[in-house]
Each structure stands twice: as C-alpha cells, then as structure tokens.
Amino acid sequence: MSSSVATAQALRNVHGTIALAGAGKMGGAMLTGWLAQGLDAKRVVVIEPHPSTEIGALAAQGIRLNPSVKDAGEVDTLVVAVKPQSFREAGASLKPFVGSSTLVVSIMAGMTITSLEAVLFEKVSGGSVVRAMPNTPAAIGRGITVAVAAKKVSAAQRAVADALLRATGSVEWVDKESLMDAVTAVSGSGPAYVFLLAEELARAGVAAGLPVELATKLARETVAGSGELLHRSELTSTTLRQNVTSPGGTTAAALEVLMGPNGMQTLLTRAVAAATQRSKDLAK
Ligand SMILES: NC(=O)C1=CN([C@@H]2O[C@H](COP(=O)(O)OP(=O)(O)OC[C@H]3O[C@@H](n4cnc5c(N)ncnc54)[C@H](O)[C@@H]3O)[C@@H](O)[C@H]2O)C=CC1
Numbered sequence: 001m002s003s004s005v006a007t008a009q010a011l012r013n014v015h016g017t018i019a020l021a022g023a024g025k026m027g028g029a030m031l032t033g034w035l036a037q038g039l040d041a042k043r044v045v046v047i048e049p050h051p052s053t054e055i056g057a058l059a060a061q062g063i064r065l066n067p068s069v070k071d072a073g074e075v076d077t078l079v080v081a082v083k084p085q086s087f088r089e090a091g092a093s094l095k096p097f098v099g100s101s102t103l104v105v106s107i108m109a110g111m112t113i114t115s116l117e118a119v120l121f122e123k124v125s126g127g128s129v130v131r132a133m134p135n136t137p138a139a140i141g142r143g144i145t146v147a148v149a150a151k152k153v154s155a156a157q158r159a160v161a162d163a164l165l166r167a168t169g170s171v172e173w174v175d176k177e178s179l180m181d182a183v184t185a186v187s188g189s190g191p192a193y194v195f196l197l198a199e200e201l202a203r204a205g206v207a208a209g210l211p212v213e214l215a216t217k218l219a220r221e222t223v224a225g226s227g228e229l230l231h232r233s234e235l236t237s238t239t240l241r242q243n244v245t246s247p248g249g250t251t252a253a254a255l256e257v258l259m260g261p262n263g264m265q266t267l268l269t270r271a272v273a274a275a276t277q278r279s280k281d282l283a284k
Pocket residue numbers: 021022023024025026027047048049050081082083084086089090091093107108109133134135136188189
C-alpha cells in the first residue's frame with residue numbers, strides 16, 4: 001500500500017466528531033488537507049468567529065460552522081489552531097466542547113501541554129493533549145509536523161492525532177516537550193526564512209542589473225526548483241550544494257561571502273535562537 005493510500009485510509013478510520021477551533025492560515029490548510037484526503041465533512045465542526053469565504057463555502061460540503069455547544073455536543077477530537085495570544089479567551093468558549101475523553105490537538109506555538117490542560121480540562125481528570133507544530137507547506141500536502149503526546153494520551157488517540165497531522169505531510173513524534181520550542185523555530189517558522197531567501201535573491205538580482213520581473217521569476221523558480229530537487233534526490237544538501245560549485249567559479253565566489261564570518265550560519269543560528277526564545281516566552 002502506498003503511503004498516501006495508507007494516510008487516507010487512516011484518516012477514514014478516525015471516528016467521531018472533529019472540531020477545528022481557528023480556521024485561519026494554518027487551521028484552514030489542515031482542514032483542506034483532511035477533506036482532500038477523504039475525511040467525511042459531515043463529521044467536522046469548525047469554530048471560527050471570522051470565517052473566510054473559502055471556509056464559509058465548505059458548509060455546502062457538510063461541515064458544521066459555529067454550531068452551538070448543544071448542537072455539536074462534546075467532541076471526540078478538538079484541534080486548536082487559534083493564536084496563542086487569543087487562547088486564554090478562546091479557551092473559555094471551547095471548554096464546553098471538551099469532555100474527559102476528548103482528545104485535544106494543539107498547534108499553538110509556545111503553548112505547553114500543562115497550560116492546555118489547565119484551561120480545557122477539569123483538574124482532577126487531567127486531559128489527553130497532543131502538542132504539535134506543523135508548517136504552511138501543509139496547504140499542498142508537503143508540510144512537516146512534529147508532535148508530542150501527554151502521558152494520558154492512549155495509543156488509539158495518538159493514532160487519531162497522527163492520521164489528522166499526516167494528512168498534511170509527514171509527522172515526527174518526539175518524547176520531550178522541551179524540544180518543541182526549537183522545532184517551532186526550525187520547521188514551524190522555517191518556510192518564512194526560505195521565502196525571505198527568494199525575496200532577497202530577487203532584490204540582489206535587481207541590484208546586479210536585472211529587470212525586477214526577471215529577477216523575481218529567477219529567484220522564485222530557483223528556490224522552488226532547488227526545494228523540489230532536495231525533496232526528490234537521495235543526495236544530502238551538502239552534496240547538492242557542492243554539485244553547483246565549480247572550483248574557482250562563480251558559486252565559490254558567492255559562497256565565500258555566504259559561508260564567511262557573519263554569513264548564513266551566524267545569521268540562521270541567531271534567527272533560530274530568537275524564535276526559540278520567543279516560543280518559550282509565549283508559554284508565559
Ligand atoms: N502560520 C503558520 O505558519 C503556523 C502557525 N501555527 C500556529 O497556528 C495558530 C494559528 O496561526 P495562523 O493560522 O497563522 O493564524 P490566523 O490568524 O490566520 O488564524 C487564527 C484564527 O483563529 C480565529 N480565532 C480567533 N479567536 C477565536 C476563537 N475564540 N475561537 C475560534 N477561532 C478563533 C481567528 O479568527 C483566525 O481565523 C497559531 O497558534 C500559530 O502559533 C503553527 C505552525 C505554523
């Protein structure tokens with residue numbers, strides 16, 4: 001069985017009601033992935049105060065948009081995709097959807113399992129929480145998500161979380177929640193660094209004399225094509241880079257700048273450290 005067939009089958013085996021709280025950029029991308037992989041729209045509840053036109057249109061496919069707690073009942077799985085800053089407020093309105101056997105999957109940056117449990121579950125019973133960090137290539141089924149499960153999460157609930165997350169790309173499970181801040185800094189925020197590379201490569205092309213339109217196209221296609229090559233090739237990124245670099249040639253001249261002092265290594269180390277620290281701060 002191919003992995004995409006297995007993914008779709010695992011998703012179809014997910015039973016009960018799935019509620020998505022926050023159908024913005026990331027939550028919306030996940031919802032698109034679930035429906036594309038064949039999840040029955042009628043089992044999906046979306047809680048979203050400002051639904052986009054696209055999300056509104058999904059009501060025609062059968063998703064239930066902003067039902068009352070009475071109509072939706074306790075949900076089997078709640079995926080929380082609101083901003084961490086709005087969670088304190090959102091949490092209060094989401095709690096009535098959560099019962100002692102509800103699985104909560106949070107993709108909020110920085111929000112710890114302990115904070116989620118404190119807001120969404122009764123103190124005595126605790127809760128089944130999976131903390132996950134996806135990224136926006138999820139919109140085309142090419143995301144990567146890292147997930148960590150609280151102790152109370154059963155094997156069956158973990159399989160449900162895995163199926164929902166895997167519908168948008170690959171999934172890595174880790175045992176240590178403390179890794180999630182650095183994960184967020186590398187793969188959660190990472191697509192922004194790559195898009196910035198495309199922006200700055202275009203700007204540098206213009207500075208070197210190219211017309212804006214041509215420079216933009218060259219930079220975009222170079223980043224996209226290189227990403228695709230990296231994806232399909234069995235070679236390491238180091239070998240792929242070396243394959244471009246002729247001794248004494250043009251690439252070597254550029255890499256002397258990029259790999260020199262204050263080059264990409266220094267910049268990315270600082271950038272990832274800043275994002276890691278911000279993720280830790282969001283937990284406070
Ligand atoms: N955008 C990204 O690349 C990634 C985002 N995340 C996480 O995903 C979460 C959402 O981020 P984005 O989608 O970028 O933000 P967004 O602003 O596009 O989406 C958040 C959505 O939550 C909705 N919302 C606000 N209050 C609500 C409430 N009380 N109940 C239900 N929905 C409510 C908003 O209307 C909005 O549509 C954040 O916690 C972020 O840390 C995680 C990985 C990557």
